[in-house]
Amino acid sequence: MPDTRPLVRLAALGAALAVTAALLTGCGGAATASAENATYSTEPSDTFPVTVAHQFGETTIAAEPQRVVVVGLTEQDILLELGTPPVATTEWYGEQPFAVWPWATDLLNGAEPTVLQATDGFEFEKIASLKPDLIVGTNANITSDDYTKLSAIAPTVTSVTGADRYFSAWQDQTRQIAKAMGRTAEGEKLITGVEDSYAEAAAAHPEFAGRSASFSQGGPYEGNIYVYPDGLNTDFLTDLGFIMTPNLEKYAAQPGQQALISGENMSLIDADVIVFATENAESLPDLLSFGTTSSLKAVTEGRAVYTDGELAGAIYFLTPLSQKYVLEQLVPRLEKAVAGQSPQSVDG
Structure with missing residues (x-):
């Protein structure tokens, strides 16, 4: 990308x-x-x-x-x-x-x-x-x-x-x-359809409720990794019952922007589950070698999700249509992550 x-x-x-x-x-x-x-x-x-x-x-x-x-x-x-x-x-x-x-x-x-x-x-x-x-x-x-x-x-x-x-x-x-x-009626139907689908997925996975989560871009950029504070493109996790890692907005250059996390501060994003929006297998070495990433508990204990390019794109788009794809593709990966069985692979 x-x-x-x-x-x-x-x-x-x-x-x-x-x-x-x-x-x-x-x-x-x-x-x-x-x-x-x-x-x-x-x-x-x-x-x-x-x-x-x-x-x-x-x-x-x-x-x-x-x-x-x-x-x-x-x-x-x-x-x-x-x-x-x-x-x-x-x-x-x-x-x-x-x-x-x-x-x-x-x-x-x-x-x-x-x-x-x-x-x-x-x-x-x-x-x-x-x-x-x-x-x-x-x-x-x-x-x-x-x-x-x-x-x-x-x-x-x-x-x-x-x-x-x-x-x-x-x-x-x-x-x-x-x-x-x-x-307008058709638009409301799109919204309701997505919200209902999230509610159904959350109900089917009570193990998600109350678990902490972080959402990060898939690799470092100009010496930082970009992580999404609660409420900034994170609905796809909170609507499933996860609770986003708090206080990351303090590391954003401006309100309404991603947090810039340096390599030595990667522990700030450790959580029950981390979703890394990686886009291909080639990006994993750069991610895992960035600062303390490889020693995060979520990483060492199989609780980190690494997406492929299409799933990353769907998460970033955050439209009614893309979220259907997110639910289909991400929920099974989150199941594995919560169970500590997530592979260190973009193939899930």
Whole structure:
């Protein structure tokens, strides 16, 4: 995985590209699709126009969007599960075809989204050339200036007020996108389905309840390992009954960011279970040789989980769709870890 993997959530993706006023004015602010999107497999259940409140105010969408551009990192999953494939996605990491991971590819329904890049800011000119009638950025570091430029191209929906950048709650994101697409009931069904599945898995595994857990990226980066404090992308463990290792937020550079743990401080993350988001077998030596990692009790006693690349990606995405994959793939590994039988292998 490239250096811009989940660490991209630690800071803004970069300064916005310069866009001329003429370009934005020429877009008229609300491009209209000339024909229905043939890749859609569902119909809206709400009546348009709809209005979506977000961190920059409100956006009114006059008719069912047909050309949706995703400028955030993970929103394509939600659109795909709603049966409304986007015309463009944004590459985050993994370089998957169309920036769509394997757990979601079956839902493309023939769509071949254009893939945008965001390492140097939003590609405003390219976005405008796609003639979107909706821009979705609920999991993006959109500034007020970015929003002004994007909303001049097409109606733009961002995250809710108060959301942490790149860590907006998946429930909020699902509701934002479902409402914009005129499918609020369908969005609620996605949320309920995931929450019910977690509740069922927790009930089936009472041995998880009250156990301490840590969630870490899979290897050191620039002298630290990045660990997720409680509440920051950790629902996939707490919803199963685990209790996250406390006080790690003290080691974050800023609120709402991962904790930076140095090699000599790895004991801070020792727990009943540690989930390392490793991505391939080759990453294990670097992880285990980092500081005191190899001597952690969770590591020596077979209570550490090492994920493969696809499972790591699904955990990072934290969408309704990816979480189904997480439950299917991670729960059996957690069973082994709690029992002290987890292999030191990404194959689980």
